[in-house]
Amino acid sequence: MAHRNLLYLLSLKELRTRYKKSVLGWAWSLFNPLSQMLIFTVIFTYVFVAKPLAGDPSGLKNFPLYFLSGLLPWNFFSITTSVAMSNVQGGAGLIKKVAFPHEHLVFSVVAAQFVTLLIETAILVIALFVAGQNALPWLPVVLPLYALWALFTAGIALALSAFNVFFHDVQYLWTILSQMLFYVTPVIYFTDALPDVFVGRVLNNVANYGPTGSYIVAFHNLFYDGRWPTGWLLLQLAAMAVGIFALGMWIFGRLSPRFAEEM
């Protein structure tokens, strides 16, 4: 009871302090994905010239919207995991002086970033609507899927931030790993457009069936294509979310009693 209150207040703190002392404040959280979207659009329209594939069955042929529907959830994942690590590390003063459930330092970041994700998604839905694709009917599926994605992200964030207390290399390693992960996740390319050579086939498999890739595929299905992800995919995503979260909780639970003396 009291700890739910703690989680709520810690999340509120995350949200309140994030854009303190900045003039544009919350608008910054929108500029980030928008600028990325712009960069990728320019690059793929003028530099490495490629054609956006049509959404099936939506018929949408639009790079910016395709990028955004994958970028928003991806950014949630990558920002949450890295901020969670520094939040736990930065909570050293608290961890050493007060007994409280340490996992709330991670959950509060997940919750605060989730709020950001929801706001950004609202913008995406409006943009899709303007482009002629009504995403509203899919929201009842998107939201539970977001929840699973958040659970998956929380699991990874828990494990990483627990390891990071013992070895600070984890955060640097993760910067590199998450960048690699970004490119094997179909955020800025269409898997159907990958060349039918060995590397292309490998990438195709990883992008479609890898842990992060399969979530992004589902989000593309819902936002860009305007169709249901396959039932098999949904089942896989749910199982992965629960499994990774349980694993993360277990690792964190095993390591967190030793935080106070390691910090």
Next chain:
Amino acid sequence: MPDPTVILAVDHLVKSFRIHHQKSNSLKQLIAGRGRNRYDDFLAVDDVTFDVHEGEVFGIIGQNGSGKSTLLKCMAGILQPNAGSVRVTRRMGALLELGAGFHPELSGRENVYLNAAILGMGRKEIALRFDEIVDFSGLHAFIDQPAKTYSSGMYVRLAFAVAINVDPQLLIVDEILAVGDVSFQRRCLEKFVEFRNEGRTIVLVTHDLGSVKSLCDRAIWLERGKAIDEGDPSDLVEAYTERMLGAEAPAADGSVRRGSGEIRITKVEMFVNGSAFAVKRCRTNDDVLLRLYYQAEKTMPQPVVGIEIQSLGGATVTAPNTRDVGMVPPTMWGSGAIDVSLSNVALLPGTYDIHTTVTDFNRALIYDHLREALRFDVMTGKPYETDGVVTMRPEWKLS
């Protein structure tokens, strides 16, 4: 069957830390140094057992590094013991640091809510106590300002107000009395006394041996992680100071000196009724001036000078010090004298000893403690009473 009045039971508690000769906090070191990553186990708390009963004020004394804080952190659930157990049967509040988790960008109000939640309070509970917290801190006008605009004194006041309003049945306190100014320390102390009088239980770790003596019902003495003694706080503090300071051999005049020696009281002289000749006797109701000659080898900040007048029977008649009257010099250096004038001395005939002490401001470090600095006699004066050591100048009336 466990004793129901025991609300904190520490049972054979052991806590050790690994001292790495080369601290490896990176994977490379871990992988490269595997097998030759040398470390020693340092026993911070070594098989400590004690019970704290409901309504008790329990003190923990010991030198720096004796394991007090580690023990406290184990009791508070911050550190996991290697062996043994801590059993707590009441709502516990641990004040190890005031304002842990305060965020400078958040307002005082937001920080109160967050801090109280960290200390384990629910939302309704905080809302209920919010006014009380603000009242105690006295920060009404600033409660919606960001905490970064607060002075350190305001910060501590607000933090203490939150901590004390968590309303624990068992309060664990670490050295909190050492922060803040004198008036704040006094308020903290009052609050602790109030807590005690309400029948709550307090576990106190402090260097201020005076407050251990005056506040605690029982105490434990830690040395190198082991509990070497437990019992009455006065006896314990006595034995502790004895051990820590190590009595020097008595001087020719019978005086015994202890302390670290940065400042020493070299001599105490007594003058009576304005006379310029030092004497060793006076009468009841005389005006007595005590002159304490000091010598300071180093510049010591805020020394507190005190005297104690003790009857030959061992009763302390009075023990004033300069801190109580707010007369603490910023520093003390070189040599000089301090005069203490006592008008219309109320001592009754007998022999008395004067002991002097010079301590740091918190009265934790004893620079000098001179026992029997001066022995003097009080002769018959006015009024005269056969029994007792002091006179209250009674006026009798038959009716």
